[in-house]
Amino acid sequence: MAFWDYANPTRFLKLVQVVLPWLTGLCVVAFAAGLYMSFFVAPEDYQQGQTVRIMYIHVPAAWLSMMCYSIMAVSSLGTLVWKHPLADVSAKTAAPIGAAFTFMALVTGSLWGKPMWGTYWVWDARLTSVLVLLIMYLGLMTLWRTMDDPIKAGKAAAVLTLAGALNLPVIKFSVDWWNTLHQPASVMRLDGPTIHPDILWPLLVMAVAFTLLFFVLHLMAMRNEILRRRVRTLRLRAASAAHPRSAVATAQPAE
């Protein structure tokens, strides 16, 4: 029942206070190790030279852009099905972080693409899917911003997030189809079992570091969002000080 215990925002804030310093420390250590390994331990690529090191940022960022959306989808289920009070906060605060990682994946992808393809942008199936994902993140963020009532906005965004989650595989599939129709085989293949351990280890450490970074940012953002909502409630109360906070009823039979 630990999950439900932390439904209470106050208890959640206490937990964050305890966990956050440790998580931040772990994240810093992981980044130090990951960056050291990717810049000094990992070998140069015999074809791409130093540019291959962009991969150690690009691949974890791309991985996080997907993970972030999955977390939003699960949180949306939490909002709609289990009515967990923190689920909506979690989904809302994950969106900008996800958008940032997606943007990072796109930028590093195109920087990497310049020496590889000779141009910053290629309508490669992967890049295109990630671009669509970025648009979805930005659309969700706009939806949250345009609605005043956080509860309503949360429910609306949850519906859209889930519709998007159902559609993402379809989008991925269609973009792949579209791409193979218009282009020969993909220019690069990073996945696959043949990846060399010298590359794999730095990549894994960086992925762990990025994941930790996500959780640090997400917890911080959730804390801020909870506090922001409290401020909003206090302001609403201040505004309606003359008004009743709640109404009770009295009744007597007529006649």
Next chain:
Amino acid sequence: MSTWAIVLFQRDLRLSVRVGGSALVGVLFFLAVVTVIPFGVGPDLNLLSRIGPAILWIGALLATLLGLDRLFQADRDDGTIDLMLMAGRPLELVVLIKCLAHWVATGLPLVVAAPLLGVFLNLEPAAMAAVTLTLLVGTPALTLIGAIGAALTVTLRRGGLLLAVLVVPLAIPVLIFGVSSADAAIHDPVPFLTPFLILCALSLIAAVIGPIASAAALRFAAD
């Protein structure tokens, strides 16, 4: 279908025909989009006939999205949605029927206009038939997916642009398979039926996801 469904369909159709002639405006917008593209890419007929199916599909996508913002908003503004929620009819089906009526009023005219506009784009008769057929199968999916956006933005005063932004990513698969099956009919890198059947599948999926998600969004917007 039972009486209530037929009555709802008739009412929505009547309303869209009587109010502002939305069907005509949609077709005019479609015509405008198709007209400006040659100004952008140049009057080369070979090029135009090559990208013709894509132009028609993008025009249809934009025309559909622009007409969707009032799908539920008019009914919300005058309290009709509240009564529909209480009417004892499944809201998902209500949404599906409203979408169907909306498509007949605004989507079907686009399909009918497509062959005419194909003339401007120097399309072969076979290509024209293929584009029209794919539009006939694919535009309902656009309406049904767009309904999600319309339901989400129903409380917003000016939700039209946001609706388009929210819906476009979800509509990409429909566009891809619509254009590729039209292309497949003209110069066949793949057989026509493969992408066409996937397009049909997408429409059917949209007929499930669209009403369910829209109904959920409308229920949340009621309070």
Next chain:
Amino acid sequence: MFEDLSFSLEGGSALVVTGANGIGKSSLLRTLAGLVPLAQGSIRLEGGAPDTPPQEHIHYFGHQDAVKPALSALENLQFWRNFCAAAHGSGFSGDPMEPLKAFDILGIEHTAQLPAAFLSAGQKRRLSLCRLLVTPRPVWLMDEPTAALDRVSESQLLDLMNAHLAAGGLIVTATHSDLALEKTLNLHLQTGDAADLPLEDAPQ
């Protein structure tokens, strides 16, 4: 929004909700109509059709008329008559009314073929009232039912409401004006600063 609010109402009686502006009369009616989810508590309707939620036994007559200006008055009413499912409850014997008869009772029969855009506010309100007559449902929730009605229409409305009560229906209405209804209970909403008076179940 509300605390400690509970009441029960028997067939054939009306509950008149009064209170200052903004106290939540409309919200109470919308909550009863199932349009606003309950934070806590429950709404029960005894003797209704099984497997049917309470709100499908309810006619909600709110501030908005749900009248489409582009359709004729008769088309508007015909739509609601066919779209809205009728509901019956034990002890309630309301019968569906023909649309033209409903128009006749409310004095708008001459507008039947006119587009609703040409109707005045009061006529639209009466057209919206006809909706309650053509589909029988045991519970009527009426938010300021007399708004925009002249004195004659108001007495017609009262006759209709009394007839509904006589047929064993329930009415919950929020109002500022005095309504001459038979068998009414009053529910007066006050601010939370007043003494916490728990609401007792109504007699009868």
